[in-house]
Amino acid sequence: MTETNIAIAPTWERPSAETLARFAAHSTANLGDGLERLDIVDAGIAPIWPGSRIVGSALTVLTTAGDNKAVIEALDHIQPGDVVIINAGGYDGRAILGDNLAQRFDLFGATGAIVDGCVRDRDIIESLRFPVFARGLTPAGPYKNGPGRIGVPVALGGVVVSPGDIVVADSDGVIVIPPSRVEAALAGADAIVALEAEKDAEVVELRAAREAQR
Template sequence: MGQGQAQPGAPTDAAIVAAFKSVSTAVISDNLQRLPGAVGLRPFHAGAPMAGIALTVNTAPGDNLFIHRALDLIKPGDVLVVNGGGDETRALVGEIIAAIAQQRGAAGIVVDGAIRDSGVLMKSDFPVFARAANHRGPYKNGPGAINVPVSIGGMIVAPGDIVVADADGVVAFAPAVASELLQAARTQEQREAEILASIRAGRYAGAYAK
């Protein structure tokens, strides 16, 4: 699809999305056969975890025209997921775009590319994940597309996917698996909590092979 926009699927249960904010990406990945997950992206904010619904953007490397267009479509709880082609030579997002997204209720921003104003963003709790920081600004010529499947750090994200991110990285998955995945993740968390308790008590004697 060229300079177009597709429509995402039906709304996802907000309570389920919110619950994933307290689940680590490592545990989520473990329960998705350790397959999905973006590589090379890291947080550029004060460290708050993030969970939301993907509003996806494809951009030309070094160009953020379609990011600006996507800002007009943000709904509360959306995560702006930008495929910048992994290009680090020009920043696609900075303080102003982050402030607009936050003011419009976005849950965060994920950029497979560079950001700038990192000194300001690093002091904020508004989640921003990217590949690098670079002071050089973007062009605004296009082309691009909104609400189409995108590749972020080697992970495919579809419009409407649930996106979760923390200090370890970014993972995304279809809403259809969310309920079962959340239950499996909680089970693993409980099992790991019991193992850690046994270690602290000096009772741990088995191999942990998860």
């Protein structure tokens, strides 16, 4: 048996594919408003290519700054619908993943990756259309020494993410929904959508009235 310094949680519960699908229609802004604007990751973590969107179940990874050994080992634990959440300490000196890992994440069924740290190979990852969010880009590659942990609660841009949490990310940013808040998040987002539709209709009426006065 190969020795490793990567600790792995024995198991965790993931949301169903049906539950994840219910979040597909909602933006992070509406979900955030519906959840009292809490559990929103700080704005430093952003998509590395425009139009990226993620809905998935958190597969969490904690690694040391500039090292991706735990990220590589996480490949063995990806299930379809997972989003790989990596706490890399916010370090900007080395990229934690590039196009090769992005391709493997995609192949194994991950819906995206979110890194509290840096990544590289932006142009190739964009051509793959695999969603990656990070603090920035650097061409410097990572070390592969460890240690690290997989399947434990981690910090992501000021928010605690536990394995199995639902994570939604789009052009506005990232929000984390614990399982206990799923129904509240969806109901709140639905209410915001209805309210926004009313406001949009008011704007249409106001525009029509102004044009009629010309």
